[in-house]
Amino acid sequence: MIRLLLVCLDDQTRLFLLKHLSNKEYVFSVANSHKKAWEILKQKECDVIVAGHKLPRTSALDFVKEISKKSLLPVIVISGQPEVKDATQAIRNGACDFLVLPLRPVELKKAIIQALRAKKMMLENIRLKKTFMENKSNLIGTSSAMQRVREQILQVAPTKSTVLIIGESGTGKELIAESIYNLSPRVGKPFVKVNCGALPESLLESELFGHEKGAFTGALSKRKGRFELADSGTIFLDEIGEMPLSMQVKLLRVLEAGEFERVGGENTIKVNVRVIAATNKNLEEEVKAGRFRADLYYRLNVFVIEVPPLRDRQEDVLLLAHYFLHQFARESKKDVKGFTPEVEKAFLSYNWPGNVRELKHVIERAVILARSPYVGMDSLPPKLHTVAEPSAFITLPLGLKMEQIEKIIIEKTLTYTKGNKQAAAEMLGISLATLYRRLKEM
Ligand SMILES: Nc1ncnc2c1ncn2[C@@H]1O[C@H](COP(=O)(O)OP(=O)(O)OP(=O)(O)O)[C@@H](O)[C@H]1O
Numbered sequence: 425m426i427r428l429l430l431v432c433l434d435d436q437t438r439l440f441l442l443k444h445l446s447n448k449e450y451v452f453s454v455a456n457s458h459k460k461a462w463e464i465l466k467q468k469e470c471d472v473i474v475a476g477h478k479l480p481r482t483s484a485l486d487f488v489k490e491i492s493k494k495s496l497l498p499v500i501v502i503s504g505q506p507e508v509k510d511a512t513q514a515i516r517n518g519a520c521d522f523l524v525l526p527l528r529p530v531e532l533k534k535a536i537i538q539a540l541r542a543k544k545m546m547l548e549n550i551r552l553k554k555t556f557m558e559n560k561s562n563l564i565g566t567s568s569a570m571q572r573v574r575e576q577i578l579q580v581a582p583t584k585s586t587v588l589i590i591g592e593s594g595t596g597k598e599l600i601a602e603s604i605y606n607l608s609p610r611v612g613k614p615f616v617k618v619n620c621g622a623l624p625e626s627l628l629e630s631e632l633f634g635h636e637k638g639a640f641t642g643a644l645s646k647r648k649g650r651f652e653l654a655d656s657g658t659i660f661l662d663e664i665g666e667m668p669l670s671m672q673v674k675l676l677r678v679l680e681a682g683e684f685e686r687v688g689g690e691n692t693i694k695v696n697v698r699v700i701a702a703t704n705k706n707l708e709e710e711v712k713a714g715r716f717r718a719d720l721y722y723r724l725n726v727f728v729i730e731v732p733p734l735r736d737r738q739e740d741v742l743l744l745a746h747y748f749l750h751q752f753a754r755e756s757k758k759d760v761k762g763f764t765p766e767v768e769k770a771f772l773s774y775n776w777p778g779n780v781r782e783l784k785h786v787i788e789r790a791v792i793l794a795r796s797p798y799v800g801m802d803s804l805p806p807k808l809h810t811v812a813e814p815s816a817f818i819t820l821p822l823g824l825k826m827e828q829i830e831k832i833i834i835e836k837t838l839t840y841t842k843g844n845k846q847a848a849a850e851m852l853g854i855s856l857a858t859l860y861r862r863l864k865e866m
């Protein structure tokens with residue numbers, strides 16, 4: 425049963441709705457004023473609001489705005505006048521549809537179904553966000569870059585879309601792939617990981633697609649490949665940039681048609697597998713150099729998540745450092761609580777070529793070596809002792825756009841101030857709010 429609340433509809437429209445929407449599928453509540461509508465909403469559950477767009481016009485638009493602010497209920501507005509600006513305003517105020525009289529029953533039913541679908545998606549999104557928050561220990565980071573990554577994960581997880589994760593080594597690509605899987609409807613189904621760079625070409629094919637008995641010397645029995653094992657689930661193709669060209673053709677076929685043959689086999693096998701791929705290579709350059717197929721690149725490039733290196737996420741460095749410290753302290757049952765100020769300073773100045781993985785290792789080692797509750801410089805490896813102070817100069821190549829220059833200047837200033845936004849804003853002569861806005865736009 426779909427519960428409709430009809431608000432401020434003229435008699436004719438209301439009767440039309442009651443006539444054309446079958447009683448078996450719909451239950452109706454009727455409110456002749458916005459005030460009455462609010463009273464009903466307090467007492468009853470409802471799925472969709474159908475609101476009339478009678479005079480006074482502004483009050484109808486305000487009603488839509490208020491509803492969309494206070495609830496997740498989808499509102500369909502029905503109007504006697506096909507005014508584009510009213511329609512635009514209604515949608516801007518949060519209406520999910522704007523229909524013009526005279527109504528056609530099919531059109532109306534379609535609008536209701538769409539409204540319900542939109543509501544379901546919204547609820548799903550909220551559920552996912554909540555799950556994410558509950559599991560937040562997984563993917564640490566409050567930098568705008570990490571927030572964007574999280575948003576992208578939430579957007580793509582519920583779909584079946586192929587995802588390409590790009591980032592330097594140790595930035596957390598595998599962790600992101602795991603998050604996508606955990607938040608997807610395929611959670612609980614197989615999650616198969618393959619490192620495409622770790623196997624020689626001949627083995628990779630049989631690893632991915634399996635082989636028949638006797639397909640090659642040593643193939644003593646039939647073996648299922650990773651794609652077959654991942655059927656109905658998800659496959660994570662790590663280091664996809666290392667995949668030999670001959671295998672790329674076969675992968676493209678799986679991505680496009682969901683089919684392949686085992687090595688030495690004739691039967692075509694069909695699978696339903698979601699693909700998540702990751703690489704630390706610049707695939708566009710690999711394509712230009714002829715090492716990566718352009719068609720496969722475009723097929724993989726549908727939804728890309730770029731993970732910035734840790735040195736560009738100053739904000740996350742100390743957060744991650746403390747997170748790992750507590751994790752290792754707990755595991756090793758050592759009473760280590762934090763870092764000395766010099767250690768934190770060294771962490772912020774170092775440029776972390778090995779990214780989060782390097783930071784994690786540095787801290788694991790520091791916890792082992794620590795002799796007091798606060799990790800001191802003596803527990804850090806030599807590379808962190810020789811950290812140069814961030815440079816007070818910025819060198820820019822000619823030919824950059826103003827927008828790019830601004831971005832670099834903001835980033836470098838933040839590095840110089842070791843992530844202190846207030847200090848950076850002061851140095852740049854802009855307000856803190858402006859700096860936040862710029863960072864958001866970057
Ligand atoms: N944002 C993060 N929050 C918590 N832990 C993280 C984060 N990013 C990375 N890590 C940890 O750092 C380590 C390296 O991450 P991961 O293996 O996902 O990196 P990667 O990008 O796949 O690296 P590579 O390209 O070398 O395979 C892992 O132990 C992971 O748990």
Ligand SMILES: [Mg+2]
Nearest residue numbers: 597598662702
């Ligand atoms: Mg990895």
